[in-house]
Amino acid sequence: xxxxxxxxxxxxxxxxxxxxxxxxxxxxxxxxxxxxxxxxxxxxxxxxxxxxxxxxxxxxxxxxxxxxxxxxxxxxxxxxxxxxxxxxxxxxxxxxxxxxxxxxxxxxxxxxxxxxxxxxxxxxxxxxxxxxxxxxxxxxxxxxxxxxxxxxxxxxxxxxxxxxxxxxxxxxxxxxxxxxxxxxxxxxxxxxxxxxxxxxxxxxxxxxxxxxxxxxxxxxxxxxxxxxxxxxxxxxxxxxxxxxxxxxxxxxxxxxxxxxxxxxxxxxxxxxxxxxxxxxxxxxxxxxxxxxxxxxxxxxxxxxxxxxxxxxxx
Amino acid sequence: xxxxxxxxxxxxxxxxxxxxxxxxxxxxxxxxxxxxxxxxxxxxxxxxxxxxxxxxxxxxxxxxxxxxxxxxxxxxxxxxxxxxxxxxxxxxxxxxxxxxxxxxxxxxxxxxxxxxxxxxxxxxxxxxxxxxxxxxxxxxxxxxxxxxxxxxxxxxxxxxxxxxxxxxxxxxxxxxxxxxxxxxxxxxxxxxxxxxxxxxxxxxxxxxxxxxxxxxxxxxxxxxxxxxxxxxxxxxxxxxx
Numbered sequence: 001x002x003x004x005x006x007x008x009x010x011x012x013x014x015x016x017x018x019x020x021x022x023x024x025x026x027x028x029x030x031x032x033x034x035x036x037x038x039x040x041x042x043x044x045x046x047x048x049x050x051x052x053x054x055x056x057x058x059x060x061x062x063x064x065x066x067x068x069x070x071x072x073x074x075x076x077x078x079x080x081x082x083x084x085x086x087x088x089x090x091x092x093x094x095x096x097x098x099x100x101x102x103x104x105x106x107x108x109x110x111x112x113x114x115x116x117x118x119x120x121x122x123x124x125x126x127x128x129x130x131x132x133x134x135x136x137x138x139x140x141x142x143x144x145x146x147x148x149x150x151x152x153x154x155x156x157x158x159x160x161x162x163x164x165x166x167x168x169x170x171x172x173x174x175x176x177x178x179x180x181x182x183x184x185x186x187x188x189x190x191x192x193x194x195x196x197x198x199x200x201x202x203x204x205x206x207x208x209x210x211x212x213x214x215x216x217x218x219x220x221x222x223x224x225x226x227x228x229x230x231x232x233x234x235x236x237x238x239x240x241x242x243x244x245x246x247x248x249x250x251x252x253x254x255x256x257x258x259x260x261x262x263x264x265x266x267x268x269x270x271x272x273x274x275x276x277x278x279x280x281x282x283x284x285x286x287x288x289x290x291x292x293x294x295x296x297x298x299x300x301x302x303x304x305x306x307x308x309x310x311x312x313x314x
Numbered sequence: 315x316x317x318x319x320x321x322x323x324x325x326x327x328x329x330x331x332x333x334x335x336x337x338x339x340x341x342x343x344x345x346x347x348x349x350x351x352x353x354x355x356x357x358x359x360x361x362x363x364x365x366x367x368x369x370x371x372x373x374x375x376x377x378x379x380x381x382x383x384x385x386x387x388x389x390x391x392x393x394x395x396x397x398x399x400x401x402x403x404x405x406x407x408x409x410x411x412x413x414x415x416x417x418x419x420x421x422x423x424x425x426x427x428x429x430x431x432x433x434x435x436x437x438x439x440x441x442x443x444x445x446x447x448x449x450x451x452x453x454x455x456x457x458x459x460x461x462x463x464x465x466x467x468x469x470x471x472x473x474x475x476x477x478x479x480x481x482x483x484x485x486x487x488x489x490x491x492x493x494x495x496x497x498x499x500x501x502x503x504x505x506x507x508x509x510x511x512x513x514x515x516x517x518x519x520x521x522x523x524x525x526x527x528x529x530x531x532x533x534x535x536x537x538x539x540x541x542x543x544x545x546x547x548x549x550x551x552x553x554x555x
Contacts, residue, residue, distance in 0.1 A: 181424075182419050182423060182424060185412070185415075185416060185419070186416070186419075188408070189405055189408070189416050192405040192406070192407055192408060193403060193404070193405050193406075195367075195403065196399075196403045196404070196405065197416070198386075198387050198388050199365065199367070199387055199388075199391060199396075199397050199399075200391065200416055200417050200420055200465070200469065201388050201391030201392045201420045201421075201469070202388055202420060203386075203388050203389075204388065
């Protein structure tokens, strides 16, 4: 099989497997996997900035929340339909990513981490400040009527699963396509050696800005979908741990691999879920597993697969 | 022959230190020019200002009739300048072919076949064809220098600035490098910063000598070779001593 065929077989195979699982999973795991797929979209968005472009942001929760509130506020207050609300969420995340990118990309390295962290905290506090509309920590519960997309009730478990899978597939194949494009290769070049990329004639700032906007928009799509599919929009999703989660998922799954964010999200979700069954100190088990994985597979699950068996993995 | 690159009163001060002082420099199209000078003479600072890595304190850089002093490096590269680093700066974790393809792609864009062909051609010219699948970081130092040159070639620049390209190369690699540069002379203008005098004497049409940030002498290799001032600068004797 050619490299291209192999890639499509692997990633298409994953989507097909998840589609089959829709019919065989017991209810509990059915809901979990739907959640994991939406969160994996968030991780894939984060991976575009961190894994492929080398931009370590500590503030992606603001993009997730921008998508979520950009969708939720018009749906809740104006009664906007699910489709239009989702588009509004995308637009809000893209706009925020553009504005934050223009400012934050004037810095690099540690300063970039701090600036994105601060912007994200500002976004979180803004949500609390406008409590009249956002209802602060309490959040907004979306009515069933506002969660109907093209006649399909997204609160129904199967519809929710299919919608999550659809979004996941779009994000997965978009990433796969992007990293094969000349522009995607330039992002990797910037990650590897920014000065060299500049001196090959590439406008590094513009490429990084495009990466942040795409990354923020994909994160926002995940946030908007999360709100629509699970019916809740809350300020806790804008808190700092929601900026750390995608970093962990991507590190565990393999930064700079297309499939890694999904593997990392799935792994961590079930790690916490299973260890919570054993002990109330479940974060201890999760933490230990993370330390072990970092020691023995520093490039994450996807990175380790690429290193050992499949050098072609995109 | 028309002038491809010139500088007027180009200066760079780092705090109290003047690294480059009011240099007027003209490079005609099609020439191989060597830039030499003792350590600390300001050679790398000077070429860094040409390509836009370092902003000058004063003065102007004109490329192909256009004042490029205010342009960022990537815009100058887009106009046809290329620069290979003194300290090897390849994409170590990417394949050799991908390093060169990145250099070719800015010019050729989405035309995959053309990029592949330009990559193969550039690698062939520097003799790295058989290593195209290796990671750039796994190459020997000398081969990484040649990869830098291949990345320069793949850009098809109008002006190729080579910062100490033969540093760390073996004698046979230097011989191959000299043949390569001679072959290039018909296609592009070359500015060569070089320590190896044998390479300079053999390749350069004209030599410019920098000393303490100023142009000390300019002439044919033979003239420079015979110049008492140049010898004094290199040997540390004469007026300043």
